[in-house]
Amino acid sequence: MNAMNAKRLLIIALVTLFLFGLAGGAFILWYRGGGLSQSNDPINRWFTDPASRPGLTTVMNRVGCPEAPFILPSDGLIGLLWNDPAAPYTLMNTHTGIDVFGDGEPGTVPVYAAYPGWLSRLPDWRSSVIIRHDDPLQPGRTIWTYYTHMASQDGSQSYIDEAFPPGTVEQPVEQGVLLGYQGEFAGTGRPPIGLHLHFSIVLSDDEGSFRNEAVIGNTVDPSPYFGMRLNITDAPRRPITCVIGE
Ligand SMILES: [Zn+2]
Structure with a gap:
């Protein structure tokens, strides 16, 4: 050569x-990104065939999974998962929390605090609250749980409990306290969405406030907090159940 x-x-x-x-x-x-996410399939069934709902629903009734610190904040189909690329999300912009689709009319499916903490609601938040917590899985770290879509389609009627008016700052709440009810509001100027709760676990910034929860890197996998497979990589079947006892 x-x-x-x-x-x-x-x-x-x-x-x-x-x-x-x-x-x-x-x-x-x-x-x-979970490969080709199948999450849209059960969500489509949920909305096109109401008879499918009981067979897709996770019902926890404010009781947590064994050895898990959080309780599921709302019962229903856990449709979109954490880091899920299913539409309307993409591989480059994945879903940052879980979407729980409740079976009922807007303003009737209750939403509860997943864990004890201190609740805040910014003055212009119509459908969202956020709770600060000492991280039960990483003592010393601060995390936040974020709950949104709790308002009517056009945002004119908030479904958040009157105990938490706009401008609420650091109000102590117990686990399982009623926060409000699921709605269809997705933000001013955005088309309404199918009835559900969006829930995410958000990290703190350097000043101790919560980071932007719309960015996947600012959130954490909720699976170990609930004792359920909520990460799209695990590709769980619906309804999702507790890992212990599966
Ligand atoms: Zn969501």
Whole structure:
């Protein structure tokens, strides 16, 4: 082999390695996004065939899973999961929490505090509250639980309990306290969504306030807090149940 051929071989080897690297990176991205998420299938069934609802519903009635610190904040179909790329989300912009689709009219499906803490509601929040907690799984760390869509379609009627008016700051709440009811409001200027609760666990910023919960990196996997498979990577079947006792 002369020097010219050796050089050509080396270049071919490097290009091949590079292409394998690209393919591997794309696969990891796809895998971490849960592969092809199936979450829209049960959600579509939920809305097109109400008879399917009992068979899709997780009912916890404010009782937590064994050895789990949090209780499920609302009963229903746990449709979109954490890090879920299912529409309207994408692989590059995955879902940051869980969506629990309740069976009932707007303003009737209760939403409860998942864990004791200190509740705040910003002055312009029509459908959302957030609770600060000492992280039960990482003592010393502060986390927040965020609850939203608790208002009528156009946002004119809030379904948040009157104990928590706009401007509420750091009001102590017990686990299981009624926060409000599921609604269909998705924010001013946005089309209404199917009745559900969006719930996420949010990290603190350096000043001790909550980070932007719409960014996946600012949230944490809720699975260990609930003792349920709520990460899309686990591809759980619906209805989702407690890991212990599965
Ligand atoms: Zn959501």
